[in-house]
Amino acid sequence: MVAISEVRSYNASLKSVLPNPVAVFVGGTSGIGLFTARELVRHTVSPTVYLIGRNATEASKIVNELREINSASKVSFIQKDVSLLKNVDEVCNEIKSKEKHVNILFMTCGYLTLKGRDETVEGLDRKFSLHYYARMRFIQQLSPLMDAAAASTELSRVVAVLDPQAGLRLKGVNFSDLSLKNTFSLKNVMVHASAMLSLSAAQLAKQHPETTYMHAYPSGVETGVTRQVFGPLNGVAKFVLSKLGRLMFVPQGESGERHLFAATSPIYAPRVAAETTSMVGSDGVVGSGSYLLNWNGEILADTDNARKLRDDGGVDKVWQHTEEVLKSIEERGSYSP
Numbered sequence: 001m002v003a004i005s006e007v008r009s010y011n012a013s014l015k016s017v018l019p020n021p022v023a024v025f026v027g028g029t030s031g032i033g034l035f036t037a038r039e040l041v042r043h044t045v046s047p048t049v050y051l052i053g054r055n056a057t058e059a060s061k062i063v064n065e066l067r068e069i070n071s072a073s074k075v076s077f078i079q080k081d082v083s084l085l086k087n088v089d090e091v092c093n094e095i096k097s098k099e100k101h102v103n104i105l106f107m108t109c110g111y112l113t114l115k116g117r118d119e120t121v122e123g124l125d126r127k128f129s130l131h132y133y134a135r136m137r138f139i140q141q142l143s144p145l146m147d148a149a150a151a152s153t154e155l156s157r158v159v160a161v162l163d164p165q166a167g168l169r170l171k172g173v174n175f176s177d178l179s180l181k182n183t184f185s186l187k188n189v190m191v192h193a194s195a196m197l198s199l200s201a202a203q204l205a206k207q208h209p210e211t212t213y214m215h216a217y218p219s220g221v222e223t224g225v226t227r228q229v230f231g232p233l234n235g236v237a238k239f240v241l242s243k244l245g246r247l248m249f250v251p252q253g254e255s256g257e258r259h260l261f262a263a264t265s266p267i268y269a270p271r272v273a274a275e276t277t278s279m280v281g282s283d284g285v286v287g288s289g290s291y292l293l294n295w296n297g298e299i300l301a302d303t304d305n306a307r308k309l310r311d312d313g314g315v316d317k318v319w320q321h322t323e324e325v326l327k328s329i330e331e332r333g334s335y336s337p
Contacts, residue, residue, distance in 0.1 A: 002297030004254060007261040011043045018155055018264060019045035022099055022145075026082060026138055027108035029053035029062055032161055032218050035256030036106060036263065037066060043260065046072040048099070052091055052109075054081055082109055082134045083126045085329045092141035101149035102142055104263050107135045108161045117184040123334040124325070128180060131193035135160050136200060136322050143208060150210035156270070157212045158204070159263050160197050164215040164282075164292040167195030168303045173314070178321045181337050195309060196318045198292055202282050202310075203319040205289030209271035212289055215282070216262055219295030220249040250295060262293055283310060 021044055027033040028051035041047055049066065053059055059077040066075045078094060080087040095102070110130045118126040124133055139158055150156035167173075172191045177183045180192060194215075201213040250258070262268065269277035274287025281288025284302050292300040328335040 002258075002261065004257070007257050007297070010265055011039065011257060011260055014043040014260075014264060015045050018103070020047065021103040021155065021264075022048045022101060022149075023104035023106060023263075024050045024052065024095060024102055024138075024142065025106045025108075026052045026135070027110070028106070029055055029059045029077070031108060032255055032259060033106060033108040034062060035252050036259040037062075037256075038069065039253075039256040039260040040104075040263075041066045041070045041073045041075070044070070044073075046070075046074070048074045049076070050095055051075065051077045052080060052082060053077070054079060082138075083124075083129045084120055084122055085124075085129070085134060085137045085326065086122070086333070088134050088137040089141060089330075092138065095142065096145060099145060101152065101154065102145040103149050103155045103157070105138060105142055105146065105158045106161075106259075106263055107138060107159065109134060110162070114186070117180070121334065122329050123179075123181075123336050124329075125180060125184060125189065127186075128189050128193060131162055131189065132196050133322070133325060135197070137326055139204065140326060143211075146211050147208060150208075150270070155264060156208075156210055157214070157263055157268075158201075159214045159216055159259070160201075161216045161218050161259070162197055163190065163194050163217050164198050164300055165194070165217055166190050167198050167309075168292065168300060168306045170194075171305055173309060175312075175314070175317050177337070178318065179325065179335065179337055195314070196322070198282050198290075198306070199309065199315045199318045200322060201290035201292075202288065203315050205271050205281070209289060212268050212270045212291070214262060214268065214291050214293055216259070216293040217295055217300070218250070218255060218259070255295075258295065258297060261297060268293075282306075283315075 025033045025037050028037050056079050063075045078091050080091050082088050146156045170191045173195045197215045204213050268291050271289030277287045282290040282292045325335045
C-alpha cells in the first residue's frame, strides 16, 4: 500500500514537478473524475483542464468551483454523449484544435444500469461502449498529443478507471463474440470490458513506450452513482447507510488524492524508463509501461486466468477486434460482427 502520507507529499511537489499540465477528464463532472480534477487544480500552478460529460447545468457549477480553487486554472466543459464514437471524435477534434499536447487522459465514463443490451446507432451496447470502445477511441485520437507531451520530456499518462480485478479473476472472455452481440449480459460486459482494457493497455504500451497506461480499481467511493442506488430509500435507511459508508468507502478527498498520485507519480514508469521502477506491469514484466492498480496504489497480482488470456493470444485478438470496430464505425458509421 502506498501510504496516504506519501501520496500527499508527492502531490504537494506537483507545483514544481508538473506546474502547467493539460488534462482531459472523460466523465469529469461527477465522481472520481471530479474528485481527481479538484486535486489536480489544487496542486498545480496553471493547469488546463477539459471536462467531458452530458450535464451542462452541473458542469457550470463545477467549472466555477475549480476556478475558485485555482484562479490561474483554465477549465473548459465539452458537452457530449461519448457512448457514440462519432461524438468522441468531435470532442477530440476540438481539443486538438486548441492544444499541442496532452499530459493526462483520465477516463471514468460509464453508468449503472440493470437493463439488457441497449444498442446505439453505431451497433454497440451503450454501457459497453462507455466502458471500453469510447475509451479506446479517446486514446487513439489523442495519442498524437500525448506523444507530443512525451517527446518534450513531459508526463504522458492514460488512466482508465473501472475494475481490473474482474478480468484478472473471472473467466468468460469470449473471443468469438468480443462485442457481445450474441452473448450479452451485464456480467459479460464487466468481464469483457475489464479484460479488454487490461489487454489493450499492454498493446498500447508497446506502441507508445513513452506513455504510461493504467487500468485502476477505485474500490468503494462515495459518488453520485452510490447516491443514485440509495436514492429510493427512506431517511432512516439513508442515515444508517451514510454511517456505514464512512467505514466502507474511500472518502472523496482521499480518492481524488490517490488517483492524482496514480496519474502523475514516476513510480509507474513508461516502458522506455523501465529501469527506473520496480512495478510489475499488466503483462507480468517489470516496468512494461502498463499497470493494473488497486485503490491504494499497489499493483494487482497476476493470476493464472490473466496469464492464460495472454498465452492464448488475447492481446493480439483484442487489439485486432478493437481496430476493426473503430475503423468500421469511422468509415461506415456502425459496426456489425
